[in-house]
Amino acid sequence: MPDVRTSVVESVRAALSRARAAARVHLDAARSDLAGAEARLARVQQAGEQRPARAAAERDRRLAELADKHAAGMADLARRAAVAGALRATGAAGDPWPGWHPTPAIRTEPPDLLRVGEIRIPGAPPVPALVPLLDRGHVALVGPHTGPGAGAVWTEERSDEGRQRLQGAGASASGASASQHSLVATLLLRALGRAAPGTVRITGYDPERLGGGLAGFAPLAPAGLLTFVGPGGLAGLLDDLVDHIRRINETVLAGEHSSLREMAVATGKRPEPWRVAVLLGGDELSRHERAQLERILRTGAACGVHLIVRGIPVPEWSTVETVTVDGDTALLSSCGPLPVLLDGPPPADLVTATSRRLAERVSTGPAPAVFADLLPEEIWTESSAAGLTAPVGDSPEGRPVSVTLADYPPHALIAGPSGTGKTNLIYAWMGALSARYSPTELEFYLLDFKEGVSFARFAPGQRDPSWLPHVRLVGVNVNTDREFGLALLRFLGRELRRRADAAKQHEVTKLAELRAEDPTGHWPRIVAVVDEFQVLLTGRDALAQEAATLLEDLARRGRSQGIHLILASQDVSGIEALWGRPALVAQFTLRIALPKARRILAETNTAAETLPRHHAVVNADSGAVEANRIVRIPAASDRRTWGELQHRLWRDWRDRPASLGAPRLFDGDAVPQLATSPDFAALRPGTVDPVVLLGESIDVQARSARLPLSRSPGRNIAVVGTRVEEACAVLAAAARSLARQSPDARFSVACLDQDAAATAESLRPDLPPDTGWYDAPGLAELLPELEPDPSRPHYLFLFAADAAASTLAVKTGGRSGHEHLRRLLNTGPERRTHVLGWWRSVARLRDDLGGIGSRTDSIGAWVALDVQGGDLSGFYPQQGGPVWYPRPWRALYFDRARHRTPEVVIPYGLTT
Numbered sequence: 001m002p003d004v005r006t007s008v009v010e011s012v013r014a015a016l017s018r019a020r021a022a023a024r025v026h027l028d029a030a031r032s033d034l035a036g037a038e039a040r041l042a043r044v045q046q047a048g049e050q051r052p053a054r055a056a057a058e059r060d061r062r063l064a065e066l067a068d069k070h071a072a073g074m075a076d077l078a079r080r081a082a083v084a085g086a087l088r089a090t091g092a093a094g095d096p097w098p099g100w101h102p103t104p105a106i107r108t109e110p111p112d113l114l115r116v117g118e119i120r121i122p123g124a125p126p127v128p129a130l131v132p133l134l135d136r137g138h139v140a141l142v143g144p145h146t147g148p149g150a151g152a153v154w155t156e157e158r159s160d161e162g163r164q165r166l167q168g169a170g171a172s173a174s175g176a177s178a179s180q181h182s183l184v185a186t187l188l189l190r191a192l193g194r195a196a197p198g199t200v201r202i203t204g205y206d207p208e209r210l211g212g213g214l215a216g217f218a219p220l221a222p223a224g225l226l227t228f229v230g231p232g233g234l235a236g237l238l239d240d241l242v243d244h245i246r247r248i249n250e251t252v253l254a255g256e257h258s259s260l261r262e263m264a265v266a267t268g269k270r271p272e273p274w275r276v277a278v279l280l281g282g283d284e285l286s287r288h289e290r291a292q293l294e295r296i297l298r299t300g301a302a303c304g305v306h307l308i309v310r311g312i313p314v315p316e317w318s319t320v321e322t323v324t325v326d327g328d329t330a331l332l333s334s335c336g337p338l339p340v341l342l343d344g345p346p347p348a349d350l351v352t353a354t355s356r357r358l359a360e361r362v363s364t365g366p367a368p369a370v371f372a373d374l375l376p377e378e379i380w381t382e383s384s385a386a387g388l389t390a391p392v393g394d395s396p397e398g399r400p401v402s403v404t405l406a407d408y409p410p411h412a413l414i415a416g417p418s419g420t421g422k423t424n425l426i427y428a429w430m431g432a433l434s435a436r437y438s439p440t441e442l443e444f445y446l447l448d449f450k451e452g453v454s455f456a457r458f459a460p461g462q463r464d465p466s467w468l469p470h471v472r473l474v475g476v477n478v479n480t481d482r483e484f485g486l487a488l489l490r491f492l493g494r495e496l497r498r499r500a501d502a503a504k505q506h507e508v509t510k511l512a513e514l515r516a517e518d519p520t521g522h523w524p525r526i527v528a529v530v531d532e533f534q535v536l537l538t539g540r541d542a543l544a545q546e547a548a549t550l551l552e553d554l555a556r557r558g559r560s561q562g563i564h565l566i567l568a569s570q571d572v573s574g575i576e577a578l579w580g581r582p583a584l585v586a587q588f589t590l591r592i593a594l595p596k597a598r599r600i601l602a603e604t605n606t607a608a609e610t611l612p613r614h615h616a617v618v619n620a621d622s623g624a625v626e627a628n629r630i631v632r633i634p635a636a637s638d639r640r641t642w643g644e645l646q647h648r649l650w651r652d653w654r655d656r657p658a659s660l661g662a663p664r665l666f667d668g669d670a671v672p673q674l675a676t677s678p679d680f681a682a683l684r685p686g687t688v689d690p691v692v693l694l695g696e697s698i699d700v701q702a703r704s705a706r707l708p709l710s711r712s713p714g715r716n717i718a719v720v721g722t723r724v725e726e727a728c729a730v731l732a733a734a735a736r737s738l739a740r741q742s743p744d745a746r747f748s749v750a751c752l753d754q755d756a757a758a759t760a761e762s763l764r765p766d767l768p769p770d771t772g773w774y775d776a777p778g779l780a781e782l783l784p785e786l787e788p789d790p791s792r793p794h795y796l797f798l799f800a801a802d803a804a805a806s807t808l809a810v811k812t813g814g815r816s817g818h819e820h821l822r823r824l825l826n827t828g829p830e831r832r833t834h835v836l837g838w839w840r841s842v843a844r845l846r847d848d849l850g851g852i853g854s855r856t857d858s859i860g861a862w863v864a865l866d867v868q869g870g871d872l873s874g875f876y877p878q879q880g881g882p883v884w885y886p887r888p889w890r891a892l893y894f895d896r897a898r899h900r901t902p903e904v905v906i907p908y909g910l911t912t
């Protein structure tokens with residue numbers, strides 16, 4: 001037991017002694033560290049005592065350097081801010097009051113910020129202090145003791161009671177300062193001056209009748225640009241603004257644009273005015289009013305709805321610029337603590353005069369409708385399968401008004417006295433259509449029976465090589481060429497049949513179905529526009545009859561085949577020409593009446609009588625009063641306005657492989673040329689039965705009137721009439737066209753009248769070198785010798801054949817020259833000898849043929865110039881002769897072998 005205790009004691013002692021030894025070692029080390037530290041401290045203290053003067057000098061230098069750098073930086077920043085500020089508040093938005101005047105921005109320009117004063121920084125130019133309003137946000141004006149978050153504004157975290165608590169000068173009516181009034185006037189005048197007249201509408205809520213800067217704007221009120229809401233009307237005003245915002249979101253922006261500003265930049269359209277409500281205090285807001293106010297503050301700016309608020313608490317949101325006004329200085333929430341020296345108020349007479357002028361501008365009528373508004377953002381995106389819809393203008397409220405051509409309504413009638421804008425309306429409508437529907441979706445055929453060339457711009461001309469790619473045919477100066485109208489109707493009739501046949505084949509009835517069944521087919525909708533169409537229907541002749549029948553058929557059946565007619569007329573007789581044909585009129589359910597148009601709308605519908613200039617009544621229900629829509633038509637006639645669109649469409653279309661080339665331009669005043677006619681170009685040498693080209697047919701295509709010279713009896717031609725030039729032109733074209741096909745044939749030319757000599761001579765280079773040239777005695781010698789030779793065609797041209805009568809009357813060898821001529825006329829063609837002659841009257845032709853009662857069938861074809869139809873009865877199968885009223889540079893051509901009725905031709909121009 002004692003041994004155990006002893007051993008424990010010893011081991012404890014040993015452990016204690018080890019611990020003591022270790023503690024001693026640590027203590028020594030600590031003492032030595034302390035001594036080292038004390039020595040270092042002493043050294044540092046000693047060094048520190050030697051350096052304070054140097055450190056202070058260095059610090060001061062650095063501080064001065066920093067101050068300089070800061071000042072330079074500030075000055076630079078201020079300079080840049082001044083430049084940027086001037087750029088963001090241009091013209092009326094930033095100009096000083098002396099010399100200030102409105103400078104309305106164009107629609108695609110985003111509105112400027114509005115200058116209220118300037119920030120002064122030493123050593124730098126003043127920086128304009130700008131406030132965002134139109135399209136950007138709202139402005140809250142508060143007094144000096146109510147900075148952001150301190151009463152006249154509220155923050156999100158505040159309780160309802162806190163929100164309603166107003167404090168300080170800015171929150172009470174009594175504290176309303178002159179500076180705040182002047183700020184309201186500044187903001188309103190700058191906003192009005194920088195926007196187009198009428199596009200900023202102000203509503204004032206001023207229950208305590210403080211004026212609040214609004215008084216000078218009173219002249220705006222009669223024009224509806226300034227309205228006041230009386231005490232108790234705040235809730236109604238806020239509700240109205242919220243409804244307005246909702247409507248714009250739903251119907252104007254319609255999910256396609258995020259704001260009116262973005263829409264204006266993207267489309268160039270700004271269909272709604274800005275609405276600025278100036279709220280100048282009043283009672284505490286109800287819960288509902290507060291909610292509506294918040295909605296406006298949150299969503300108004302995107303819809304052009306803005307508030308300028310004073311004396312009503314508003315939240316501190318990014319959409320609100322809070323201006324804390326204190327005398328002639330202010331703090332702007334967007335400028336932090338930099339004080340703004342406010343501009344003085346706009347001079348009272350400037351406010352009044354500007355307001356008066358704006359009101360006058362607006363009262364004299366809305367800004368004219370704009371052609372660009374009719375055009376879509378992107379061209380050629382629409383399908384015409386179901387119809388054609390496009391705006392023609394806008395409503396008095398500025399909303400686009402579209403019209404449709406489809407199964408219903410299929411056709412349109414346009415009426416209005418001369419100068420009321422029918423042609424302009426047609427341009428506007430065509431522009432809107434041709435920008436929406438590509439040329440594979442829509443084709444135009446245009447005919448103008450008025451004198452003038454209004455539609456010629458759609459075809460390439462000398463001044464402008466462009467054309468509207470949708471246009472396939474343009475007819476101008478056709479007032480005396482009703483045949484051209486008839487040709488167009490016949491052409492459309494054929495197209496109608498083609499479409500009806502295709503529909504039948506695919507077992508469908510409508511164009512939309514046909515297109516679905518035959519997606520690769522070419523089935524554009526066709527719109528035929530005929531201006532002064534009544535010209536076509538006047539006259540009780542066969543032509544008018546056929547035109548009416550064709551029109552009726554097209555109107556009735558065209559609707560389902562995608563062929564639409566637009567007929568325009570300036571006088572009552574035009575419409576009356578239709579009125580006798582109720583079946584035809586009934587198809588024209590779309591009626592467009594220009595100011596003072598008569599008889600186009602229903603009888604009791606007098607809307608057109610009171611229509612202002614450049615407006616139209618569009619009525620898609622045959623003129624019934626209830627269907628009236630008043631439309632402002634934009635100016636579309638101006639060549640530059642139109643040209644810009646046409647060039648754009650033309651360039652886009654020209655390079656496409658499907659491009660169809662330029663439209664056919666038929667100009668009734670132009671003289672066609674043989675050398676450029678397609679039929680002449682197509683003639684080839686060696687043709688067995690050559691064709692004689694006599695002139696241009698009046699047709700949809702530029703075709704020649706043709707006489708085939710087969711080996712049949714009667715294949716001679718007589719040109720009859722006194723007009724030398726036209727007669728020579730017909731014979732010259734005949735000679736040149738024959739020479740091109742039969743260079744080996746024999747040609748004989750007898751020129752028997754001096755007046756024709758120049759033309760006859762001009763043929764020399766184009767006829768074979770062995771052509772025989774004869775005068776009257778020469779002809780008298782030639783005729784007896786002539787023996788037709790079937791192996792070599794022979795063409796005998798007689799210029800003024802009747803002028804050789806006395807010479808041919810002489811008998812040589814028992815027979816007169818006339819007898820020889822008759823023998824040739826009767827028997828020559830079978831043996832390929834043909835006479836192509838000009839006689840200056842029908843009577844002389846008859847004399848040469850043997851006199852009254854003699855046979856006329858050797859003249860199988862004739863071209864009549866200034867000859868009355870009745871005189872031709874002997875050469876025409878029907879009694880009384882053809883209907884023909886001679887007119888300059890037109891001829892009536894009849895070929896017994898091929899024609900049922902004669903055709904009108906235009907002689908080719910002479911190339912002497």
Ligand SMILES: Nc1ncnc2c1ncn2[C@@H]1O[C@H](COP(=O)(O)OP(=O)(O)OP(=O)(O)O)[C@@H](O)[C@H]1O
Pocket residue numbers: 416417418419420421422423424425450570614615632633634635636637638
């Ligand atoms: N909406 C409009 N805006 C501005 N100017 C227009 C408008 N409509 C027509 N005009 C102008 O009025 C004039 C007459 O217009 P337009 O030629 O279209 O009339 P119209 O009815 O076709 O006359 P007419 O029957 O004699 O040919 C033209 O100078 C045209 O530019």
